[in-house]
Amino acid sequence: MTEMDKHTTPPKWPAKFLRFLLKDEYLEEIEGDMEERYRDNLELFSAKKARRLYAWDTLKLLRPTLMRGLKREYRLNHTAMFKNNLTIALRNLRKHRSFAAINIAGLTLGIIGAILIFTLVKYHLSFDTFHSKAERIYRVTTEFHRKEISREANVPQPMGKALRDDYTFAEKIAMVYSQSDWLVSVPSAEGNNKFEQDIAFAEPEFFDILDFPLIQGDKNTILTEPNTAIVTERIAKKFFGDQNPMNQMIRLQNKWDFRITGILQDLPINTDRRDEIYLSYSNLKDYNAWLAGNSSWPGLSGGMHCFVLLKPSVLPSEVNRAFPELSKKYYNERNAEIYQFKLQPISDIHFNPDFGGYLAKKNLWALSLIGLFLIITACVNFINLATAQALHRAKEIGVRKVLGGKRVQLFWQFIAETALISMLALVLAYVLAQLALPYLNQLLDIELRVNIFQDVYLLTFLPILLLVVILLSGSYPGLIMAGFRPTTALKGKLYQKHVGGFSLRRGLVVTQFAISQLLIIGTIVIASQMRYSRQADMGFTKDAIVMLPVAEREKSTISAFNSEISRIANVEKIAFCSRAPASRGWASVTVRFASRTEDEDFDITVKAGDDQYVSTFDLQLVAGRNLHPSDTVREFLVNETAVKKFGEQSPQDVIGKKMQIGLNNSEGIIVGVVKDFHNNSFHETIDPLCITTSNKWYTECAVKVNPANLQPTLSALETSWKEVFPNHIFEYNFLDEQIARFYEMDNMIFRLIQIFASIAIIIGCLGLYGLVLFMAAQKTKEVGVRKVLGASLQSILWLFGQEFTRLLILAFIIAAPLAWWVMQNWLENFTYRIEIGAGIFALAIAATFLVAMLTVSFQSIKAALTNPVDSLRNE
Amino acid sequence: MKKNRLGEFQELVLMTVIVLQEDAYGVEIQRNLEERLNERLSVGAIQTALKRMVEKGFLTSEFGEATQKRGGKRKRIYQATPYAHRVLREMKDIRSSLWQAMPELGLSNT
Numbered sequence: 001m002t003e004m005d006k007h008t009t010p011p012k013w014p015a016k017f018l019r020f021l022l023k024d025e026y027l028e029e030i031e032g033d034m035e036e037r038y039r040d041n042l043e044l045f046s047a048k049k050a051r052r053l054y055a056w057d058t059l060k061l062l063r064p065t066l067m068r069g070l071k072r073e074y075r076l077n078h079t080a081m082f083k084n085n086l087t088i089a090l091r092n093l094r095k096h097r098s099f100a101a102i103n104i105a106g107l108t109l110g111i112i113g114a115i116l117i118f119t120l121v122k123y124h125l126s127f128d129t130f131h132s133k134a135e136r137i138y139r140v141t142t143e144f145h146r147k148e149i150s151r152e153a154n155v156p157q158p159m160g161k162a163l164r165d166d167y168t169f170a171e172k173i174a175m176v177y178s179q180s181d182w183l184v185s186v187p188s189a190e191g192n193n194k195f196e197q198d199i200a201f202a203e204p205e206f207f208d209i210l211d212f213p214l215i216q217g218d219k220n221t222i223l224t225e226p227n228t229a230i231v232t233e234r235i236a237k238k239f240f241g242d243q244n245p246m247n248q249m250i251r252l253q254n255k256w257d258f259r260i261t262g263i264l265q266d267l268p269i270n271t272d273r274r275d276e277i278y279l280s281y282s283n284l285k286d287y288n289a290w291l292a293g294n295s296s297w298p299g300l301s302g303g304m305h306c307f308v309l310l311k312p313s314v315l316p317s318e319v320n321r322a323f324p325e326l327s328k329k330y331y332n333e334r335n336a337e338i339y340q341f342k343l344q345p346i347s348d349i350h351f352n353p354d355f356g357g358y359l360a361k362k363n364l365w366a367l368s369l370i371g372l373f374l375i376i377t378a379c380v381n382f383i384n385l386a387t388a389q390a391l392h393r394a395k396e397i398g399v400r401k402v403l404g405g406k407r408v409q410l411f412w413q414f415i416a417e418t419a420l421i422s423m424l425a426l427v428l429a430y431v432l433a434q435l436a437l438p439y440l441n442q443l444l445d446i447e448l449r450v451n452i453f454q455d456v457y458l459l460t461f462l463p464i465l466l467l468v469v470i471l472l473s474g475s476y477p478g479l480i481m482a483g484f485r486p487t488t489a490l491k492g493k494l495y496q497k498h499v500g501g502f503s504l505r506r507g508l509v510v511t512q513f514a515i516s517q518l519l520i521i522g523t524i525v526i527a528s529q530m531r532y533s534r535q536a537d538m539g540f541t542k543d544a545i546v547m548l549p550v551a552e553r554e555k556s557t558i559s560a561f562n563s564e565i566s567r568i569a570n571v572e573k574i575a576f577c578s579r580a581p582a583s584r585g586w587a588s589v590t591v592r593f594a595s596r597t598e599d600e601d602f603d604i605t606v607k608a609g610d611d612q613y614v615s616t617f618d619l620q621l622v623a624g625r626n627l628h629p630s631d632t633v634r635e636f637l638v639n640e641t642a643v644k645k646f647g648e649q650s651p652q653d654v655i656g657k658k659m660q661i662g663l664n665n666s667e668g669i670i671v672g673v674v675k676d677f678h679n680n681s682f683h684e685t686i687d688p689l690c691i692t693t694s695n696k697w698y699t700e701c702a703v704k705v706n707p708a709n710l711q712p713t714l715s716a717l718e719t720s721w722k723e724v725f726p727n728h729i730f731e732y733n734f735l736d737e738q739i740a741r742f743y744e745m746d747n748m749i750f751r752l753i754q755i756f757a758s759i760a761i762i763i764g765c766l767g768l769y770g771l772v773l774f775m776a777a778q779k780t781k782e783v784g785v786r787k788v789l790g791a792s793l794q795s796i797l798w799l800f801g802q803e804f805t806r807l808l809i810l811a812f813i814i815a816a817p818l819a820w821w822v823m824q825n826w827l828e829n830f831t832y833r834i835e836i837g838a839g840i841f842a843l844a845i846a847a848t849f850l851v852a853m854l855t856v857s858f859q860s861i862k863a864a865l866t867n868p869v870d871s872l873r874n875e
Numbered sequence: 876m877k878k879n880r881l882g883e884f885q886e887l888v889l890m891t892v893i894v895l896q897e898d899a900y901g902v903e904i905q906r907n908l909e910e911r912l913n914e915r916l917s918v919g920a921i922q923t924a925l926k927r928m929v930e931k932g933f934l935t936s937e938f939g940e941a942t943q944k945r946g947g948k949r950k951r952i953y954q955a956t957p958y959a960h961r962v963l964r965e966m967k968d969i970r971s972s973l974w975q976a977m978p979e980l981g982l983s984n985t
Contacts, residue, residue, distance in 0.1 A: 026926070028938075028949055029900075029938075029950070032945035032950060033905075033945075034918055035944070036942075037918055040902070057919065061917075063919055065923045
């Protein structure tokens with residue numbers, strides 16, 4: 001009997017084998033068939049043979065159609081699961097609408113910030129990278145080795161010729177001399193035919209080195225003949241409208257005619273070479289014969305640049321080593337020490353402040369860091385809200401686990417939900433970034449574009465950003481939820497401590513607050529410094545002064561103009577000068593004091609100004625007297641710094657001494673000393689400076705006006721000006737606005753930080769709001785019980801308030817030293833700067849506190865006012 | 876048409892399914908065919924043919940009763956679809972037209 005039993009059932013192992021290998025849905029049928037077959041065989045053959053046949057048949061079942069595949073079998077199941085996950089995710093979003101909105105809003109803001117910052121940083125990094133030979137293009141720059149080393153992007157004019165004659169390292173060398181605001185007129189045009197344009201004298205090789213393609217004209221002949229010019233398409237349209245611009249004439253400075261022989265494609269936005277009119281370099285001699293000659297080595301003229309294209313095998317360091325030899329050849333022994341030259345790669349031009357670069361790279365990195373901060377705050381928000389909400393989903397997770405849901409599945413389910421929200425946020429952010437961009441462009445005066453279809457970098461950046469956001473914000477809550485114990489979860493006995501508890505939540509909120517406060521303190525410090533720069537006493541009057549150009553500088557014209565405008569009512573003072581007391585550029589030249597035989601080892605800044613200069617700008621004389629009227633250089637005023645630099649003890653000591661300056665080798669007597677005033681922005685120190693009379697240097701006229709009734713005064717000035725200078729374009733500037741322009745870059749950074757600080761604060765507040773919303777829901781019962789036992793409204797509000805106050809103070813303790821350090825570094829850029837006082841920190845914490853309290857108060861008051869009957873009723 | 880063509884063995888199995896009607900489950904089909912063909916078949920061969928034909932849409936199936944002999948496991952009863960009937964008839968037509976077209980010599984040889 002037992003023997004029979006043993007044989008009536010088939011051996012066990014093939015069945016196990018089958019279960020492992022065959023598709024689940026076929027298993028029952030096939031196992032059944034096999035057993036039936038086995039019993040059939042038992043009747044026909046011996047038990048042994050039946051068993052053998054059974055095993056043999058089992059092996060024969062191993063066919064692809066019947067076996068577990070790698071994918072086929074699961075596909076259906078997966079879509080179903082995916083659909084289910086999606087449904088649940090959408091249901092959750094709908095069910096907790098406010099949380100979903102806060103989450104999406106926070107992420108969207110963060111991503112907008114990231115997209116804009118990415119675009120901005122990428123835009124700046126792309127400057128002048130489009131030239132096909134960019135890695136071999138260099139600019140020659142000048143280093144002055146005196147007591148201190150100073151650097152300039154300008155080089156002596158004969159540099160190009162010297163490099164070509166004496167050296168072989170370069171494939172191409174091109175000199176280009178850029179000048180701003182030249183008067184360009186179009187003789188053939190009727191009506192308004194005068195324009196103010198930036199121009200450049202350029203050697204034809206310039207266009208072999210840099211990639212500015214021609215759309216009309218012959219590349220081999222452009223700019224080779226004298227009196228030829230090429231212009232961009234935009235300028236051609238502006239000058240000639242729809243006419244063919246080729247071979248048309250333009251007139252420069254009312255003196256020189258040029259024929260247009262080529263049209264350049266419009267300049268790309270990401271180049272620092274903004275000249276749109278190029279003139280034949282051989283005409284430089286018409287403008288300044290001395291400069292164009294071969295002996296102008298000691299004079300450095302602003303805008304004179306030398307570009308070289310190195311041969312592929314040449315290293316820039318080799319060239320730099322050869323330059324001292326060049327200095328020795330073309331300078332006397334003393335100057336050969338002072339004038340040193342260095343190559344600057346074209347990729348450095350946009351970023352190097354030493355050579356007038358637009359934006360230092362560290363600003364870009366700082367900006368990127370802020371972008372990262374924004375993303376982190378947004379993700380922190382998400383984590384915070386998601387973990388807070390996790391309890392609501394305890395039942396769901398419990399049920400899923402009981403039904404066999406695995407940890408990994410639950411984890412990915414949550415990641416998928418995060419992905420859904422993040423993708424929504426990303427799409428929203430992309431659209432909003434598009435909408436915000438015009439404002440940003442206007443604010444920063446640039447032309448950025450956000451278009452994923454044209455921008456490969458953005459196209460790669462966005463998916464990476466999305467992935468980072470999803471993983472950063474989704475993985476922690478995902479792990480927490482996947483880790484719930486089903487029994488506890490289903491019993492409803494999960495508490496805050498199971499989902500990371502308050503300590504984690506606190507840590508995250510503190511991080512957020514710290515980032516916001518860092519940005520707030522930064523904003524306040526920059527704002528204070530900007531206000532200080534604008535309002536601090538510069539040592540001269542800058543209000544209500546209008547600066548007019550002096551287009552022609554003949555003695556008769558100047559006096560005619562003077563008498564013309566002095567008749568205008570409300571004009572209080574008139575001074576002819578080269579520049580206002582604080583200005584960029586003009587002249588900085590060598591100086592020789594008293595009867596010394598050598599030049600001083602510093603350059604002196606020269607301001608030309610007539611006898612009215614001191615009184616118009618309210619400069620203070622500390623010794624001697626003012627300048628007497630004169631048409632040429634006869635007397636000097638110097639500032640206190642110059643006195644110190646000359647090595648003299650008191651201002652009195654320099655009065656009556658002789659002085660010679662390197663500007664046309666002018667000589668005169670020092671008659672007075674003016675009190676130091678700021679002749680630069682607050683970024684720089686006060687230079688040694690002298691003021692002297694000379695008609696031919698008077699490029700500007702400072703008119704002090706009565707600020708009341710400004711408009712008629714300005715139009716009267718315009719009428720008079722146009723009468724005296726009929727062939728020129730009238731343009732005026734207020735001095736205080738001109739000075740405000742010193743801080744353009746600081747202003748730009750200020751605006752950016754302001755924007756991104758506000759975004760960070762808003763994200764932080766959203767998170768805070770979500771948290772307090774959750775806290776209020778959690779504490780409903782507690783509040784009810786407290787109220788029943790007689791707690792006052794204030795004490796309940798304090799229940800909510802104390803938590804956040806504590807977090808805020810903790811965040812402040814972290815943020816304050818960090819902010820102090822960062823901002824101290826930033827302030828180092830200014831020679832004259834504010835102190836970071838306690839006031840700034842107090843203001844920062846007060847501001848954060850106010851914002852936080854406003855955010856928290858609504859929900860806490862609502863919670864505190866709830867009737868305890870409602871909150872305690874349902875049990 | 877090409878993709879869904881029946882193999883020779885599949886055609887035999889299909890016809891057996893139609894013949895057996897309500898009894899058309901794996902082992903029964905196998906017994907029936909073994910008798911007709913007079914050779915041993917494996918469960919795997921039958922099952923593969925059945926599953927392939929289900930995939931191709933020639934057969935539908937549902938669970939039937941469970942028996943002691945099968946260790947309490949249910950049978951799966953197969954049924955041919957109208958499409959299967961059509962294809963079978965088409966194949967028969969093709970065959971008979973070919974038979975008719977065959978030269979006399981060939982016929983007498985068998």
